[in-house]
Amino acid sequence: MWFKENIFSLTIVLLLILVSAASYYRFMVAHDFLVLHDLECDPVLESCFIYCEAGGYDCEEPDYYYLVEREAAELIKLCGSELKPSECDAAYECVLGEEFCETIFCDPEFDLDKGVSMCESQTDNNNSVNNLES
Amino acid sequence: MICEVYNLSEIFFYSHVTSSVVTLLVALIVFLNGRHRLLNKLLFAVALSFSLWTLVSYLSWSLVNGDLISSIWPFFGVLSALISVLCIYFVYVFVYNRNAPFKLRLIYLLLLVPVMLFAHTNLSLKGFDLASCDAFIYEGIPYKLYYSALGYLAMAWIAYILFKGYRNVTHRSKTEIILMGIGIELFLLIFNTTSFVSTSLTTYGYTDNSDLEYYGLFGMVVFMVFVSILIVRFRSFNVGMLAAQALVIALLVLVGSQFTFVETTTGNILTSITLIITGVIGILLLRNVKKEIAQRQEIEALAVKLSKANDRLKSLDKLKSEFVSIASHQLRSPLTAIRGYSSMLLEGSFGSFPAKAREALERIDDTTKFMATSIEDYLNVSRIESGNMKYENTDVNVKELAEHVVDDLRKMATQKGLVLSLKSDLNSKAISKIDLNKAQQVIHNLINNALKYTEKGSVTVFVHDDVKKKKIYVEIIDTGIGMSEETLATLFGKFERAKSSTVASIKGTGLGLFVARQMAQGMKGDVTAYSEGEGKGSHFILELPLMM
Numbered sequence: 001m002w003f004k005e006n007i008f009s010l011t012i013v014l015l016l017i018l019v020s021a022a023s024y025y026r027f028m029v030a031h032d033f034l035v036l037h038d039l040e041c042d043p044v045l046e047s048c049f050i051y052c053e054a055g056g057y058d059c060e061e062p063d064y065y066y067l068v069e070r071e072a073a074e075l076i077k078l079c080g081s082e083l084k085p086s087e088c089d090a091a092y093e094c095v096l097g098e099e100f101c102e103t104i105f106c107d108p109e110f111d112l113d114k115g116v117s118m119c120e121s122q123t124d125n126n127n128s129v130n131n132l133e134s
Numbered sequence: 135m136i137c138e139v140y141n142l143s144e145i146f147f148y149s150h151v152t153s154s155v156v157t158l159l160v161a162l163i164v165f166l167n168g169r170h171r172l173l174n175k176l177l178f179a180v181a182l183s184f185s186l187w188t189l190v191s192y193l194s195w196s197l198v199n200g201d202l203i204s205s206i207w208p209f210f211g212v213l214s215a216l217i218s219v220l221c222i223y224f225v226y227v228f229v230y231n232r233n234a235p236f237k238l239r240l241i242y243l244l245l246l247v248p249v250m251l252f253a254h255t256n257l258s259l260k261g262f263d264l265a266s267c268d269a270f271i272y273e274g275i276p277y278k279l280y281y282s283a284l285g286y287l288a289m290a291w292i293a294y295i296l297f298k299g300y301r302n303v304t305h306r307s308k309t310e311i312i313l314m315g316i317g318i319e320l321f322l323l324i325f326n327t328t329s330f331v332s333t334s335l336t337t338y339g340y341t342d343n344s345d346l347e348y349y350g351l352f353g354m355v356v357f358m359v360f361v362s363i364l365i366v367r368f369r370s371f372n373v374g375m376l377a378a379q380a381l382v383i384a385l386l387v388l389v390g391s392q393f394t395f396v397e398t399t400t401g402n403i404l405t406s407i408t409l410i411i412t413g414v415i416g417i418l419l420l421r422n423v424k425k426e427i428a429q430r431q432e433i434e435a436l437a438v439k440l441s442k443a444n445d446r447l448k449s450l451d452k453l454k455s456e457f458v459s460i461a462s463h464q465l466r467s468p469l470t471a472i473r474g475y476s477s478m479l480l481e482g483s484f485g486s487f488p489a490k491a492r493e494a495l496e497r498i499d500d501t502t503k504f505m506a507t508s509i510e511d512y513l514n515v516s517r518i519e520s521g522n523m524k525y526e527n528t529d530v531n532v533k534e535l536a537e538h539v540v541d542d543l544r545k546m547a548t549q550k551g552l553v554l555s556l557k558s559d560l561n562s563k564a565i566s567k568i569d570l571n572k573a574q575q576v577i578h579n580l581i582n583n584a585l586k587y588t589e590k591g592s593v594t595v596f597v598h599d600d601v602k603k604k605k606i607y608v609e610i611i612d613t614g615i616g617m618s619e620e621t622l623a624t625l626f627g628k629f630e631r632a633k634s635s636t637v638a639s640i641k642g643t644g645l646g647l648f649v650a651r652q653m654a655q656g657m658k659g660d661v662t663a664y665s666e667g668e669g670k671g672s673h674f675i676l677e678l679p680l681m682m
Contacts (some may be wrong), residue, residue: 007222012216015250022254025206034261035200036137054503067265071202072256075135081201084136085264134648 025031031073037085038065041105047119049106049110069105074098135200137267146195149348152391153355154188156384157181160358162377164371172233173372176224176359183220184354187213191347194268204262207269208253214329215249218288221318225292228314229299229306229511239356251283268618270333285326290321311365316455317360324353358384363613374439401470402461451519459516459535461511464631473502499501511645520654525569532573533564533597539577540595554585562599566606568657573678576650576661578676580610583646587672588614599680607651614673617665625663626651654678 003010026032041048041064048064068091078095079088094101108117161181168174190209219242226234234242252258261272294314300308327352336585362384365371389409393402476499478484480492487495516525540556547554558564566573586591591613599606617625629644653659659678665671 003235004236007236008243011243012246015246016212018209019250019253023208026254028201029273031201033204033259036261036263036265036271038265065265069261072135072204072262079135079198081135 003089012035029074031076032074034069035072035075036067037075037091038067039086040064041066047106049119052064067090068094068101069104070098070101074101083089135262135264136198137200137264141471146348147349150192152388153351153389154185155391156187157354157358159387160361160365161386164361164365165607168371171371173227175226176220176227180217180220180224181354181358183213183216187217188351191351198267200262200264200267203267204259204562205489206271207262208258211277211281212253212257214326215284216244217325218322219246219283221322222288222291222295222572225295225318229295229304245284245287249277249284253275255565261624273333282326282330282527285322285330289322289326292322294316302444311411313364317357317364320360321353321357324356325350328353329430346562355388367373380418382420385412385416400679407448419536436446455519457514458512459520462512462516466506466513467511469502469505473499473506476502499678509656511649514649514653515645518590518649523653523656525572527567527569527657529565530573531564531682532566532568532608533558533560533576535547535570536577536595536597536608539574542578542579543585546582547593548605550588551590552585552588554581554595555592556595558596560606561601562680563680564599564604564606564615566595566678567681568659569653572653573657576676577608578662579650580608584610584612584614584672584674586610591671601680601682604680604682606678610676611671612673616668616670618661618668622663622665626661650676 038049043064046066048066051065068085075085075091078090079085085091092104092107107116144463158181161178162422165178187210190213192205194203194210223234223239226238234241257277259269259272259273259274262269263271291317291395296311299306300311303311312472322325329347389405389412393405429600476495479487479495482500505666514523537556540554544554544584581593581595593610593612593614596609596611597607598609626647628648647661649661654661654676658680659676662675662677664673664675
């Protein structure tokens with residue numbers, strides 16, 4: 001009778017404990033998830049995303065970056081858990097034999113679909129900037 | 135894994151801190167005032183889940199550790215779903231004032247289980263974006279759609295419960311249901327919509343600013359304001375003074391929390407002034423509420439005592455009526471013998487007596503007549519109160535009946551030097567379906583009273599009818615001592631007699647008018663009395679149904 005009366009609260013508490021434990025294990029212990037981080041990019045050599053602190057097209061000192069998506073556990077293995085990826089040289093490129101690692105450079109067409117990014121690339125006939133923003 | 139520090143907007147602190155503090159404060163007060171009541175527990179559970187949600191939100195925006203933020207991110211979905219389901223459960227208990235059936239609670243759990251079970255999996259969250267220090271782009275869309283839809287399902291379900299409760303109100307007033315409905319639906323609408331819309335826009339990359347989500351938290355403050363109204367106005371959660379205190383503290387927190395984002399000196403001064411004014415008004419409000427609650431509790435305690443005393447009085451009154459009935463019956467038998475023999479003695483059945491002895495016999499006869507009348511009154515009261523008064527209604531000519539009674543009492547009027555006359559103005563045959571003996575007793579009582587309380591002048595009996603209203607009236611108008619408004623107000627009560635020295639010597643039980651009115655009402659009529667004041671005569675009206 002007591003169990004039947006309290007089944008709702010008991011189940012909720014039990015499930016919350018399970019969720020907390022499972023999340024803690026996955027994200028804090030096993031680091032079993034993907035991480036996307038941005039790294040400094042040279043627009044002369046690569047097609048870079050542009051980030052402007054002020055936003056918009058007119059940016060005097062834009063930041064150029066590209067993205068790397070990899071396993072969190074791998075990033076921690078390379079840089080430890082206390083460093084920002086930009087402060088860790090090993091984070092700049094995928095390691096040979098790394099199970100999952102993808103380097104993402106700016107793709108004007110792809111990013112046009114997404115409608116948010118600005119690209120700059122040396123390959124664009126010295127137009128220097130492709131500002132693609134919806 | 136460390137990400138870049140995110141610059142939080144001022145509204146972030148205001149929305150998170152204010153809404154959490156106000157919510158927890160109100161819910162905690164409610165919970166502590168009735169920790170065994172399921173309704174109070176559920177309100178606290180809703181508030182706690184909401185506060186945890188704001189804590190998760192606060193941490194996810196203020197921390198820079200990617201692992202940690204990722205590990206708490208799934209709780210956005212878990213707590214959103216929990217809030218939705220708890221709200222349904224809470225409203226069910228609020229409306230029906232009982233726990234939800236076992237099967238219904240299982241349904242609530244089944245709705246929650248998928249969100250809980252998949253919270254730590256890739257279905258919920260695949261990864262973390264260190265670049266923007268959030269995980270919007272890695273959230274599982276079907277998972278997010280499911281727990282967001284739960285919010286809207288909760289709104290529809292709650293509306294259904296409230297609608298049903300409104301139509302068949304038993305435990306709650308309609309106003310309570312309306313207030314609860316507006317409060318909780320507004321909360322769910324604002325909370326779910328801003329949360330879903332804001333995060334969806336961020337997930338799909340339409341914006342990198344999810345500030346809209348912060349405004350959703352004020353939905354809970356709106357809900358708590360409605361809960362506070364329900365507490366103070368309707369005592370819906372059995373909370374008294376403490377709730378008013380919580381409400382005032384919550385108001386102070388709301389105003390005080392403006393210091394977290396006001397930057398100018400003028401702004402700070404204005405906030406300080408507002409805070410002081412709110413504090414003063416709050417203290418006045420608390421004093422009034424305290425006084426009102428004390429008065430209400432006193433009245434409630436008195437009402438309980440009064441109810442008990444009333445029950446006791448009813449029981450004593452019944453005992454008294456039974457006692458009077460028994461005593462009266464036992465008195466009546468010997469009295470009948472005394473009256474019979476004294477009458478025979480006066481008639482000379484046992485020979486002649488000297489004049490002095492005859493005078494004594496006449497006094498015995500008078501006294502026993504009064505005693506017999508008194509006993510009959512006591513018995514009538516006893517019969518009326520026990521519901522044993524029987525009426526044998528027949529067609530009676532009221533005018534003839536009044537004439538008969540007037541003739542009987544004419545001798546008494548003449549002895550007192552009064553003029554007793556009868557007038558009539560009739561448009562019908564003056565027939566009424568009533569109990570002849572009781573009607574005669576009522577008319578006799580009224581005319582007899584008029585003669586007793588009139589020292590000089592006249593007593594006029596006026597019989598008239600109202601064919602449209604199907605009523606016949608016997609009015610007795612005298613030029614006697616009259617009555618004050620105070621006497622008129624209690625005239626037809628039991629044992630009520632005029633208290634002036636003028637009437638102190640007049641014999642009477644104080645039951646005559648009570649019995650007369652009860653008998654008249656028993657015959658679908660009534661007796662009413664009027665007087666312009668003491669010394670200005672009295673006017674009694676006997677009203678009876680008229681047969682056409």
